[in-house]
Amino acid sequence: MITRLEQEFPGQLAMTFIHFPLENHRFALPAAKALECAGQQGRFREYLDLSFAKQDSLGLKSWASYASDAQVPNDVRFESCVADSILPTPIVRGRNLGKSMDMNGTPTVVLNGLRYSVPPPESLIRALLSDAGSH
Numbered sequence: 001m002i003t004r005l006e007q008e009f010p011g012q013l014a015m016t017f018i019h020f021p022l023e024n025h026r027f028a029l030p031a032a033k034a035l036e037c038a039g040q041q042g043r044f045r046e047y048l049d050l051s052f053a054k055q056d057s058l059g060l061k062s063w064a065s066y067a068s069d070a071q072v073p074n075d076v077r078f079e080s081c082v083a084d085s086i087l088p089t090p091i092v093r094g095r096n097l098g099k100s101m102d103m104n105g106t107p108t109v110v111l112n113g114l115r116y117s118v119p120p121p122e123s124l125i126r127a128l129l130s131d132a133g134s135h
Contacts, residue, residue: 005122009129017048019094020106027058028106029091034063036088037081038072046070 006013019036021028031051038047047070054061054069067078098108101115109116112128 005125005129008126012129013125017044018097019091020098020103020108021091021095022106029087030063030082031058032091032094033088034066034078034082036090037063037078038067038070040081041072041074041078043067043070043072047072 002013002015006015019032021032035044035047035051038044047066050070051058051066054066063082064075064079067075072078101108105117107119109119111120111125
């Protein structure tokens with residue numbers, strides 16, 4: 001949906017992904033780390049889209065397998081990054097921001113300053129973008 005809206009409203013939509021891995025979800029933190037590792041090789045969006053599309057395979061499919069499917073170019077570098085015990089800075093910052101905003105679930109979407117605990121319908125996003133474009 002986001003890609004379609006980005007194409008339809010070029011320059012009017014900005015998506016910022018902020019990590020907030022839930023502590024009670026055993027795959028959330030490793031998935032966030034794998035996503036950052038893919039991002040270090042320019043495949044953030046591809047890995048993100050793939051991991052959401054195949055989230056029913058979390059824990060059954062290796063992070064490296066997701067990376068391969070997302071065409072992360074250097075599998076050795078990816079696996080080394082995932083195995084590193086240090087959390088990438090974007091994850092630490094995202095956790096801190098989420099806590100400061102009293103977030104308690106994901107996804108949380110902030111759209112024009114309004115917070116949604118579930119992604120708002122495409123029709124609402126489209127209406128806001130259309131309205132913004134007419135001003």
